[in-house]
Amino acid sequence: MTVRKNQAALTTAEKRRFTDAVLELKRTGRYDAFVTTHNGFIMSDTDHGPRTGHRSPSFLPWHRRFLLDFEQALQSVDPSVALPYWDWTVDRTPASSLWAADFLGGTGRSRDGAVMDGPFAAAAGNWPITVRVDGRDHLRRSLGARGLQLPTRAETDSVLAMPVYDMPPWNSASDGFRNHLEGWRGVNLHNRVHVWVGGQMATGVSPNDPVFWLHHAFIDRLWTQWQTRHPDSAYAPAAATSDVVDLHDPMRPWNDVTPADMLDHRPHYTYDTAA
């Protein structure tokens, strides 16, 4: 059984096996297919049209399934690897071990944002940015630029306290847990973390930065924590909602998985500590 661990608790060997597996997916072209898929949904999910991966109730089950696909790809390279999660309420500065050269590498240099250390730095030659929106082919970051702060535990708890999963109009204007977690409304959790990292993480091609997976693994864990706190609350909408994935509707691009299939993470993985 796959056990997802806090990235801060990984051993040096676990970090190495994770980054090696990521680099192997990159080398074979499988990694970039994930970036392409994500960007396609980012650009086509709209507030007043069909929406599946983002700005909609299926944001959480869609990313749960997307991460499962990626984790299974990693495990096809190295069966010992699981996705770690980044608790940005705790590890909230560029000095975190997450950003050390033996793991993801640090922030970018000021001149052009280029990440200069770690396995994904351009100079190492193993991480060309090929699915991109501009001409730059190197990984970029600007951790905490402009004084932006990562969400605090108190801010995160205030969102976990929201009892209703999602509400009409089921988009970026919605009240409820999903949209506050996603960040289009309120204290802003998920979106703000993308902006804090900067570089490709702030764009539609955000999975170009491997921290994408660790960020979303923590968002996914927060969904589990919300379920534990609100056992009587359910995914919504249940049925007959245009442009939106109802509980038993199939989700693109897989077409054989529904939000209902993704509500329980336990058939797929567990966590290092209780939610």
Add this chain to the structure above:
Amino acid sequence: MSRLTRRQALGAGAAAGLAVVGAAPPAPAAPATAAAPAAVRRRTVHGTPQPFDEVYLGRRIQGGPSHSGGHHAHHADGWIVRIDGQELHVMRNADGTWISVVNHYEPQATPRALARAAVLELQGASLVPLDLA
């Protein structure tokens, strides 16, 4: 709601007689709209955005209504924004704020603020053609 916004945008564009193409002459500067600070992007933004065509930090930024909805199905919301003639994929949020593929998770109040934020992010790099796989 999006249709109404679209009609408004198209109407404003027709009234101004502005076509957003690479060779369009510079339009008079629209009323100043500051780049959106955090406080602005939390508010609902009403009304029709102003077309613009200006040089910002050495880059030509243009924005205006797309008259036909464009050649590409993903040109939502009836607007096209270009940087040095290359299209920037933009999207309008339900509250009237805007995002682009370059600044996807940080809404801005207007397309002009969005274009300026993209210029800052690009640090001189060129946009590349959109690829919706």
